Amino acid sequence: MPSIRTLRAGLIAGVTGAGLLVSPQVASAAPVLGPIVVPVGGTATITDPAANYPSTVAVQLGVAVCPAKIALATAAGPWIPMVTAKTSTSVSFTVPTGPVAGANGAVKAYNACVYDTAAGNSVLQGSTTLYVGSPVTAGPASGPSGGGNQIVVTAKPEAPVFSGVTSVAAAFTTGACAATFGTPSAANLVPANVSKQSGTAVGLTVPAGVVATAGGAPTPYTICLYDGAGATGALLTAAPYGANVASVNPAAGSYLTSNAVSVTASMPFLTGVPSPGALLVAGASCPATYGTTGSGPAPVAITGSALRRISATKLLLNIPPLTLTNNQPTPYQVCVYANAGTGALIASSSYTAALTATPTAVTPSAGPMSGGNIITVVGTDFPTEPGRITATLGGVPLTNIQPINDRAFTALAPAHPVEDDVTLIVTTPMGTRTLIGAYSYLNMIRVSPNTAPSTAGNVDVMIAGSRFLSLPFGTGGTSARIYLVSGVYNGVDAADGSGARANGPVAECTDVLPLNDEELVCTLQLGRRLNAAGTGYFDPSTYTSNLDNDVVATAGSRLVTSNAGRFSRNDVGLPVWSPMNMIPSGVTVTAVLSPTRALLSKPATMSGGGLTLNIGGQPLRQFGNVLVTTAGSTTVGLSSGSFTKADVGRVFGNTIGIPNGTSILSIGAGGSTAIISAPATAGTTFTISGVTATDGSGMITSAAFVGNEMPATIGANTLGIPAGTTLNSVNPSAGTATMSANAVGGGQGSLTLTRLVSGMLYAGAPVPDGSYHLTIVSNGANDAVLTDQDYFQTDVTSNSTFTVAPF
Incomplete structure (x- = not known):
């Protein structure tokens, strides 16, 4: 026994x-x-x-x-x-x-x-x-003598042994795992950089004390994993690991192609071995002696020029294309023998044949030229161990690469000049793959706020971007400008010869103040839109468009058609009428969809073709000798009546002292005053000097009369003229004027007159509600893209969007 x-x-x-x-x-x-x-x-x-x-x-x-x-x-x-x-x-x-x-x-x-x-x-x-317990695996399951390599211990998803554990400690041993971690020492071979990656994975660096002994087979070790590094940390699980006499570099490669590797060792394992033999064995350990037969898959022999002895410590092998097991990364043993006949095993190590990581897309597919944004690379067969992926984008390395799983990883995009469709190159131990046209670097900006109503008056907008200090911002010529554009700005002259731009701005952000190279502020006025040429504000008081015998309408429909394509964006918001009574009163153009199609605010009342539609040219409101203005002031008043909320946005035309196209920005309390977008050029109160009045006479004289003083009301004076007297007529060549009342006593001096004027309010021309983009152009002149070799404009992105909406 x-x-x-x-x-x-x-x-x-x-x-x-x-x-x-x-x-x-x-x-x-x-x-x-x-x-x-x-x-x-x-x-x-x-x-x-x-x-x-x-x-x-x-x-x-x-x-x-x-x-x-x-x-x-x-x-x-x-x-x-x-x-x-x-x-x-x-x-x-x-x-x-x-x-x-x-x-x-x-x-x-x-x-x-x-x-x-x-x-x-x-x-x-x-x-x-x-x-x-539930077995765990180390990947790779063996490594070079002397450690220093990275491995990951992985548990099964259904048994997440590391979940609920704050930290994990590990030790390598050639004996039994202790029940608790104990006191770290050189004897228990505590590894470096142990990190819990998830409930099913722990990464670590193999310690230098894990060494191979003499002989070809790997020296077996056990990785003991504990709940925390304290002396009482309980044993969680364990995995086998082998220290190889030799190491293979690289330790993995594409199974589809031949790959050159080196087999090296710190000891002269090839001493006295002038003609070594080498086998690749899948799913089994190396045979004790050279042989290409066995119970498992036949070993792959590496012979001829594919095997080269370089020195007593180094062998070069050309690994041929290999097969995979279940289309998964497949480990092979690289077995080195004293000869290719009956030679004994003198060294072994591991090599993994795998699918080469292949990128298929980058999300998002574009970003700022300054880089620093997070991108996600998706594809197949990416390594999940840290440090096993490197990549370049447009030739510049990605940083902070973080594997998500075998189908994706994240990284920070590097800085790169503006360029479309740059190439992504991903390299792993299994090889290199290229994705052409993976990503575009844009000249991007970010705007804040990104929405406002057209009735908001002046809106200060913060813009984040790059290169602001080098741009010559201004108001004309070749200055840099900031435009609000529907779609992509195109400053090339339109083909119709109108002088308009192919897709010009609807508004401009002015008073630009760069705060630094990456931030500026500008003021956007949405209550007035630019004309089609982009050279100034559109003036609806002087604009008319008569579509004589050109319109097709359908009763009950808001859509009308111009056979000759005569609609333009200037029509938006303007009143329309028809001598044929094809539309009801109070109708405006809501939107111009194309030169041939427009939407009205109310449906047509009749159907037919060859109809006439008149756009603009009619005032919506008239003031008869009741407007009060002050030269240089943006406040106007009414001597009688009141402004209404509906007047906000409307523009003055044919009004003395107020420039055509000046819009009403807001209404004062009670409606007796309004704030306008440009100061008045003349006041309704003025002074005439050198006036002589005669007792009992209704005529006064002055060389200062110029003929535009009528109608005017005389204020308080020292000439004996009753206050409130009006001028009935003025003869500037004779220097005389007649009054509605006679002077009492007479005298000489100056008269203060108040000349109330008439005014007309036309439909407003705000920026229409809709989605636009703020675009910075380095040169705001027409055709600059054709004439300025250094011209650039910022790209249209979701961050450059600015929405004009009622709220």
Whole structure:
């Protein structure tokens, strides 16, 4: 009967495949149990090279120390699992229902006891610790001797072992995982940069103490992961890892193409090996000797010029195109032998054949030339481990690359000159892929506020962008300008020869004040729109358009058609009438859809073609000798009557002292005054000097009369003329004027006169409600894009939108 052996607590499992892969030194030293973590229903194997198990064995699982003889199985434990396989040195069994894992698949320790029989006179053969839980995997599962490489330990989605854990600590060991983390020291090989990425993933840097021993097979280690780095941090789970004698660089590549790699080691593993052999083995460990046959997929031999010995520590290989398993990244073992005949294994490492990461789109597809905005690159087969993706956009590296999953990553776009359709190049360990026309760099601006009603008067707008201090902002000529445009600004002369621009501004943001190179403020006046040529404000008081025998209308419809295409944007908001009574009274043009189509504010009352429609040219309101103005003032008054809310936005025409096209911005309390958009050029109160009045006479004389003083009312004076007397007539050539009353006493001096004037209010010409874009142009002259080689204008984006709306 074999002697009783206490099996080493078995977290020394194989690195590849289901079997064990241990160094000869470890295999002869103590028995092992694997895999490292076993789920309920999974198979565990106890292997003891020094044992000699009898033909009949039994296994008992429980939480108590193994008794000398096997105990009676119960539902609450201990449990007697089914033995599925046995040799003289190994026993395999299925973990039964009863033992349970910890929270979220974390491991829970049980004692596994091996007996020579299940009978009452059984004898304990040995024992070990079995960890029940949800297995985790390390990726990659092996690495170079001396560590320093990055790996990610990943749990299954249904068992997020790291969820609810604030921090994760890790240690590498060639022995058993301790139940708690303990005190960090060089002996327990604590890795650097352990970071919890999610409930199912932890990233870490392999410590320098993880080294390979002599021999071709990887030296097995166990990664022990704990709940926190404190001494009492409990064991969460564990994963196998192997330290290779040699390392392959790069360690992965596209399965579709040939890839050159180097196999290097810190020790001279090729000393005395002038003609090494090399095999690629998928899904299994390296054979002990060179051979291209086996139970699994046939190894791939690398021969001829694809294998080159460079030195005793370096071998170059040209990896051929490989096959994938289930169209997923597939690990291969790179196996190096003393020769390509019967040579022994002298080194091995891992290489992954994978789909090369392929970008398919960038979102958003455009951004500012200043960069710094977050973009998302979507595609396929992106690495999810940090640091394994690099990329350039328009030849400039992306920064802060953050993997989301294997289909997307985010990054910060770099600064780049304005350019459309630049190329994205993505590089991963599996290769490089290019996406042409991936992204455009725009000369963008951002406006705030981005909406206002046309009745708001002057609106101060903040604009964020770039290069503002270098722009010569002004009011004319080749100065830089800020235009409000419907769509994309086009300053080229229209083809009709009208002098208008192909798509000119509807308004201008003036009084530009750059605060710095990236911010300015300007004032937008929405109550007055520019004319079609963009050279000044549109004046509805002088505008008429008569569409004689040109219009098609349908009764009940607001849409009218001009056969000759005579509608223009100047028609918007203006009153219309028809001598044919085709429309009701009080109708205006709501919108001009095209030169041939327009919308009216009310539907037509008759149908037909060849109809006449007159636009503009009619005042909406007239004031008879009641307007009061002051030269230089923007306030006007009424001596009788009142302004109304409907007058806001309307413009004056044919009114003495008020320039044509001047609009009413607001109405004062009670309606007796109004604020206008431009100051009056003359006042209704003025003075005539050198006046002589004669007692009892209704005539006065003065050389200062010019003929425009009538009608006027005389104010208080020292000439004996009753206040309120009016001038009936003026003869400037004779220097005389007649009055409505005679002077009493007479005298000489000056007279203060008040000349109330008549006025006409026409339809307003505000910027129509709608969505526009603010556009900065470096040169506001017509055809500047054709004549100025340095011309540029900002791009139309969602950030440049400005909406004119009632609220």
